[in-house]
Amino acid sequence: MSQYLGEPTLPKLIYRGAEAEIYLQDWFGELAIRKNRVPKPYRVSELDSTIRRTRTLHETNLMHEARRAGIPVPVIQHLDVEESSFIMEYVKGPTLKEELYVVAPQMRRRRCRDLGKLIAKLHEGGLVHGDLTISNVLSDNGKLFLIDFGLGNFSEQLEDRGIDLLLLNRAMKSTHVKFHEEIFDAFLSGYSAIVGRKREVEILNKVHEIERRGRYSERT
Amino acid sequence: MVAVYCLGIESTAHTFGASVVSEKGEVLSDVRDTCASKPGTGIHPREAADHHSEVAAKVVSDALSRAEITGGQLDGVAVALGPGLGPCLRVGATVARAMASWLEKPLVPVNHAIGHIEIGTLTTGARDPLVVLVSGGHTAILAFSGGKWRVFGETEDITLGNLYDMFAREIDLPSPAGPQIEKLASKSSNFVSLPYVVKGNDVSYSGLLTASLAKLRSGASLADVCYSMQEVSCSMLTEAVERSLAYTRKKEVLLTGGVAANGTLQKKLAEMVALHDAVPRIVAQPYTGDCGAQIAWAGMLALRAGETAEIADTRVRPRWRLEDVPIPWRTNSA
Numbered sequence: 001m002s003q004y005l006g007e008p009t010l011p012k013l014i015y016r017g018a019e020a021e022i023y024l025q026d027w028f029g030e031l032a033i034r035k036n037r038v039p040k041p042y043r044v045s046e047l048d049s050t051i052r053r054t055r056t057l058h059e060t061n062l063m064h065e066a067r068r069a070g071i072p073v074p075v076i077q078h079l080d081v082e083e084s085s086f087i088m089e090y091v092k093g094p095t096l097k098e099e100l101y102v103v104a105p106q107m108r109r110r111r112c113r114d115l116g117k118l119i120a121k122l123h124e125g126g127l128v129h130g131d132l133t134i135s136n137v138l139s140d141n142g143k144l145f146l147i148d149f150g151l152g153n154f155s156e157q158l159e160d161r162g163i164d165l166l167l168l169n170r171a172m173k174s175t176h177v178k179f180h181e182e183i184f185d186a187f188l189s190g191y192s193a194i195v196g197r198k199r200e201v202e203i204l205n206k207v208h209e210i211e212r213r214g215r216y217s218e219r220t
Numbered sequence: 221m222v223a224v225y226c227l228g229i230e231s232t233a234h235t236f237g238a239s240v241v242s243e244k245g246e247v248l249s250d251v252r253d254t255c256a257s258k259p260g261t262g263i264h265p266r267e268a269a270d271h272h273s274e275v276a277a278k279v280v281s282d283a284l285s286r287a288e289i290t291g292g293q294l295d296g297v298a299v300a301l302g303p304g305l306g307p308c309l310r311v312g313a314t315v316a317r318a319m320a321s322w323l324e325k326p327l328v329p330v331n332h333a334i335g336h337i338e339i340g341t342l343t344t345g346a347r348d349p350l351v352v353l354v355s356g357g358h359t360a361i362l363a364f365s366g367g368k369w370r371v372f373g374e375t376e377d378i379t380l381g382n383l384y385d386m387f388a389r390e391i392d393l394p395s396p397a398g399p400q401i402e403k404l405a406s407k408s409s410n411f412v413s414l415p416y417v418v419k420g421n422d423v424s425y426s427g428l429l430t431a432s433l434a435k436l437r438s439g440a441s442l443a444d445v446c447y448s449m450q451e452v453s454c455s456m457l458t459e460a461v462e463r464s465l466a467y468t469r470k471k472e473v474l475l476t477g478g479v480a481a482n483g484t485l486q487k488k489l490a491e492m493v494a495l496h497d498a499v500p501r502i503v504a505q506p507y508t509g510d511c512g513a514q515i516a517w518a519g520m521l522a523l524r525a526g527e528t529a530e531i532a533d534t535r536v537r538p539r540w541r542l543e544d545v546p547i548p549w550r551t552n553s554a
């Protein structure tokens with residue numbers, strides 16, 4: 001990565017979401033990612049700084065705990081609470097969403113099965129992601145990393161775990177129509193391999209219940 | 221035959237309203253009579269229904285005479301069949317059925333929430349907006365897709381209008397209380413900490429209500445609590461809208477419904493929308509609150525699209541969800 005050193009284009013804005021900006025930057029000779037929660041003009045300043053600070057702490061805390069539970073997440077290298085920003089290891093990607101378009105069928109099933117094991121471990125570790133899509137999974141030469149824990153939580157509730165699966169299924173459906181069932185089934189086989197068949201059935205029943213309630217039914 | 225005039229009747233909650241609109245979208249009359257609730261109480265459904273029965277004949281005949289047309293000149297009678305309070309809805313539905321059958325005109329069922337959206341687009345010229353519908357009955361973020369309005373975010377418990385009205389009820393103010401809370405809030409700029417709950421594109425206000433009342437009981441000044449509650453509630457909604465806006469990349473945000481009159485909410489939305497190169501559209505002031513015009517205009521659109529109903533199929537629908545309503549008059553990207 002040394003070819004990037006001293007490149008005048010860094011730091012470079014690579015993504016702007018509703019609440020944060022993501023920069024690619026140099027960090028002591030290595031490429032790194034900085035996530036900045038930006039101030040919002042529509043919130044009074046006391047409220048705004050409290051929200052940004054607590055969310056930044058919450059997110060980095062979750063990432064730390066996920067790592068302890070054995071889930072690959074980018075290593076946090078620096079946390080600046082006052083600025084509501086943190087710097088983390090740069091994982092190149094592509095996203096799993098991008099990779100699934102180009103790999104062979106056997107490989108895409110393997111990736112999704114691996115993701116299933118990862119999410120099962122996350123859930124068993126008492127965490128939920130809260131915004132689980134295949135865009136929030138990076139594949140670094142086949143090693144999967146989870147990113148964007150901004151909506152995550154510490155939770156052992158079936159409801160919250162069910163929402164993770166529901167969101168993932170919806171994301172797969174909307175971007176990989178042709179083989180969405182195949183990859184979601186592969187995901188479930190990996191999930192089941194960790195939590196067991198009984199827990200898998202419980203959570204799938206919960207997913208159906210949430211769908212029936214309509215709050216999270218297909219809307220686009 | 222081309223429709224020229226549509227009468228609209230509104231009676232979903234505290235207001236009985238009637239209005240005549242033309243096909244071009246001119247509001248020729250908009251008459252309303254609101255049932256005032258006693259301070260410290262909310263709307264009593266039966267008392268409101270009694271009120272509506274008493275004023276209905278006068279409101280409807282005033283709407284026709286101010287528009288300078290006769291019942292025979294109407295091309296349709298539109299009525300809000302829901303969502304709303306059952307006893308209130310039945311008054312409007314009964315009046316509309318009687319008029320349609322006596323005048324031999326088509327009866328047009330209208331969803332009250334769709335009325336708020338359509339009067340908003342009519343009075344602002346919005347074409348393909350992200351809609352923020354805020355009232356006593358709704359707090360929802362909507363975008364049009366596949367022939368229906370889709371919910372991108374909403375309240376998980378009480379609405380923004382509920383929050384203000386329920387708070388007001390505890391401190392003996394009459395409802396709807398939004399304007400008075402706004403007035404009290406304007407006397408303070410001292411922010412006291414209150415819970416801020418945004419979950420993805422959704423908001424939750426019930427904890428904020430409890431905490432605001434608790435602050436008041438523990439000795440905080442009424443102005444400070446009103447100011448802080450208003451700041452937190454409007455900021456929460458603005459953030460949820462911002463998430464939906466970043467996702468849908470719409471270029472317009474339409475604010476409509478009774479709470480659209482709130483100046484703090486208007487200002488916050490405008491500040492946020494500017495960050496995303498979009499423009500705010502705010503429903504014209506006389507049509508923020510419930511009125512016949514919203515029903516008449518949505519009814520005109522439905523009538524032209526052939527969405528009429530037999531009298532037997534016009535039971536009131538107190539819990540009618542707006543995402544269930546087909547919208548044949550709107551195309552996907554206007």
